[in-house]
Amino acid sequence: MLSRFIETNGLRLHVMEKGPADGPLVILLHGFPEFWYGWRAQIDALADAGFRVWAPDQRGYNLSDKPVGIHAYTIDKLTADIIGLIDTAGQEKATVIGHDWGAVVAWWLAATYPQRLARLACLNVPHYAVMLRFLRRSPHQLLHSWYAGFFQIPWLPEWLTERGNWWLMTRALRRTSRPGTFNEADLRRYRQAWSQTGPTGDTAFRTMVNWYRAFAQQRPPLPANEQITVPTLLIWGAQDAFLIRDMAQPSINLCVDGRLVFIETATHWVQHEEAHTVNRLLLEFMRH
Known part of the structure; x- marks a missing residue:
């Protein structure tokens, strides 16, 4: 696996690469509070199957640049980063696979840059x-999303989370995943990533939280057409503690060519817990 830095959209992103240079490009987009390492169970499998795999630390995360200010983390900038990676790879198109916030970026990419x-x-x-829509109409989902509201508070989430060697974050990962999903060696990697500092000396956690703040406070207009024309696969761990499964089928209903697969025993951290199944589903989808 190769570690490199790529200039894109006015900043420098850290990217892990594996696979043949002439293989079809696949970009893996992690979510909160992860980094490229969240795809470690998928990178080898996809590369071994002949795909050219790029797994970036998205802006604000781990070793990638951490621009200052909420305005630097709006969804249009996040998607432009990924278009810049595709351009740097010398490709017209890529398969984009996203989890959590990475999936938000991926959905937005499909709506705004389907070509x-x-x-x-x-x-x-x-x-x-x-x-x-569910955040407006579903008290059940609103309750599950309480933490997104908490993250809107200035400085307090960062201060609380960094205390006790990131005790709150590590506890949250363990409590919302199946036992053994994140071992102590994994958590050391995460603590190290969260502790990376930006230009102001703040930890990466501040810029990670700014993703939530930007989407709530400075979201650009929604794409005019909600329909997704790109072939789409949605994989859903049914035991998700953050996002209710009722949102899955309406999402596929907005896709011209979409498939939904529930993994009933998995949580939000589905690619960790059911790596073999997720890898099989992804490879079947990309080879179809």
Whole structure:
């Protein structure tokens, strides 16, 4: 696996690469509070199957640049980063696979740059329009999303989370996943990633939380057409503690060519817990 830095959209992203240079490009987009390492169970499998795999630390995360200010983390900038990666790879199109916030970016990419995506796969996150509707109309989902509101408070989430060697974050990962999903060696990697500092000396956690703040406070207009024309696979761990499964089918209903697969025993961290099944589903989808 090769570690490199790529200039895109006015900043520098850290990217892990594996697979043949002439293989079809696949970009893996992690979510909160992960980094490229969240795809470690998928990178080898996809590369061994002949795909050219890029797994970036998205802006604000781990070793990638951490621009200052909420305005630097709006969804249009996040999607432009990925278009820049596709351009740097010298490709017209890529398959984009996203989990959590990475899936939000992936859905937005498919709506705004459909000509640049070969395929779209999202894990445990609904279409953005479905998510927004459920947040307005579903008390059940609103209750599950309480933490997104908490993250809107200035400085307090960062201060609380960094205390006790990131005790709150590690506890949250363990309590919302199946036992043994994140071992102590994994958590050390996460603590190290969260502790990376930006230009102001703040930890990466501040810029990670700014994703939530930007989407709530400075979201650009929604794409005019909600329909997704790119072939789409949605994989959903049914035991998700954050996002209710009721949002999955309405998301696929907005896809011209979409498939939904529930993994009943998995949680939000489906690619960790059911790596073999997720890898099989992704490879079947990309080879079809």
